[in-house]
Amino acid sequence: MNKPAQLELVGRKIRQLRRQRKLTQVELADRIGVHQSDLSRMEQGEYKVGLDTLLKILATFDLSIGDFFDEGVRSETVIQKYRSLSASAQKEVESFIEFKRAQEEDGSWDSDGGESEGDDV
Amino acid sequence: MSELNSRIEELRQQALEKVRSEEFDDALALYDEALDLATDEEVRELITINKGHALIAAERTGPEVKALPMILMRRRNPHHTFLSSYALMYTHRLTSESKRAIFYGQIALEAAKQAEQTFWQLAALNELGMVYELDSQFPKAIECFESALACLDLVSSAADHNVSHVAIIGNLGYNKLLVGETREGLRLLHSVIDQLPSEHLKADAYVDLCYGYLDLEQYETARRFGEMSLAIAGEPRQVRNAHYLLGEAAYKMGDVDAAEDHFEHLARFYPQFRHLKSLLFAIDLRSMLNLKL
Numbered sequence: 001m002n003k004p005a006q007l008e009l010v011g012r013k014i015r016q017l018r019r020q021r022k023l024t025q026v027e028l029a030d031r032i033g034v035h036q037s038d039l040s041r042m043e044q045g046e047y048k049v050g051l052d053t054l055l056k057i058l059a060t061f062d063l064s065i066g067d068f069f070d071e072g073v074r075s076e077t078v079i080q081k082y083r084s085l086s087a088s089a090q091k092e093v094e095s096f097i098e099f100k101r102a103q104e105e106d107g108s109w110d111s112d113g114g115e116s117e118g119d120d121v
Numbered sequence: 122m123s124e125l126n127s128r129i130e131e132l133r134q135q136a137l138e139k140v141r142s143e144e145f146d147d148a149l150a151l152y153d154e155a156l157d158l159a160t161d162e163e164v165r166e167l168i169t170i171n172k173g174h175a176l177i178a179a180e181r182t183g184p185e186v187k188a189l190p191m192i193l194m195r196r197r198n199p200h201h202t203f204l205s206s207y208a209l210m211y212t213h214r215l216t217s218e219s220k221r222a223i224f225y226g227q228i229a230l231e232a233a234k235q236a237e238q239t240f241w242q243l244a245a246l247n248e249l250g251m252v253y254e255l256d257s258q259f260p261k262a263i264e265c266f267e268s269a270l271a272c273l274d275l276v277s278s279a280a281d282h283n284v285s286h287v288a289i290i291g292n293l294g295y296n297k298l299l300v301g302e303t304r305e306g307l308r309l310l311h312s313v314i315d316q317l318p319s320e321h322l323k324a325d326a327y328v329d330l331c332y333g334y335l336d337l338e339q340y341e342t343a344r345r346f347g348e349m350s351l352a353i354a355g356e357p358r359q360v361r362n363a364h365y366l367l368g369e370a371a372y373k374m375g376d377v378d379a380a381e382d383h384f385e386h387l388a389r390f391y392p393q394f395r396h397l398k399s400l401l402f403a404i405d406l407r408s409m410l411n412l413k414l
Binding site: 010011034035037041042046047048049050051052053054055056058059062063083086087 | 217218220256257299336338357358361362365372387390391393394395396397400402403404405406408409410411412413414
């Protein structure tokens, strides 16, 4: 993978939640006080933000762990197990997930519709 | 130089000194006095740029700040082009308008090169590096800081050399951490940390070290530096970063009570976010973070 897994994961999740809440990038960017272009890059895993901004975004959606991982309590357990692994073991797990995802999705991994960089501009 | 011109230049130099010591009101008063005396357009333009920069450094605005783009467009000479574009880069960095800051930074760097002024190049490169860092363009930031260090070898003033060296190495070290060159980043940060001139800068550097040692899975060391940062952290940003990374370090060490305590402190900044603490136990946000923002 070219991008750190968590960066990509959180970015895609923010984009998905924003769409579910029917917010444009401009609306969410205004709400949390960042530039729309920076939010766009963050959703694509290309832009790092300050902790305050990141937590304000997550607070906007009032996320729970279940919301974040879509699978409720069961995924919470899986995630906790994952988090208890060493960094190198976590990378192995991530690689395996990527491998399985590529297998299942036949190359088109972006289930969120592959939003373009200029979305909502 | 006439007596009047000597007096104007003397006032300008005194004002520059006041800016360096962050006595901004005194500096602005001296610039106004110089402007009252100056009639030559070029001299007035230089004082206007200097005053604009002082206002920006004091986090204020005024007609001199608004005049900077027009002065830059006029491009009367390389010195004024450099100073005005540098000031514009600086003000746009402070307001997180990174694209504009990069635009003006590139002009400043080009003007410094054309004028063959090594110290201007050094200043432009260091500032431009910080802008690239804010814009998550970390490899470009590293290029800028490394080029700035190369310029530094050519600067003769010992005072300039020392202050700039510490600042540039600190910036370079942090960016090395962000691109995964963790050991090199830590080495650079350790090499300057005792020379950092303020508690504010030290709090940032300690949290950078905490971040780096977390990456190396050296959690005890990470925790030690996180606690050192928290002890002197002044800004809310620094307090939040320290609590977050300390929570991560404690969690990784299996010290759930300490992790909970740090995440609880962080959660108090966001009372409307009911699930924050439990979310922090489940996901690792470090790869999303720029600790300087």
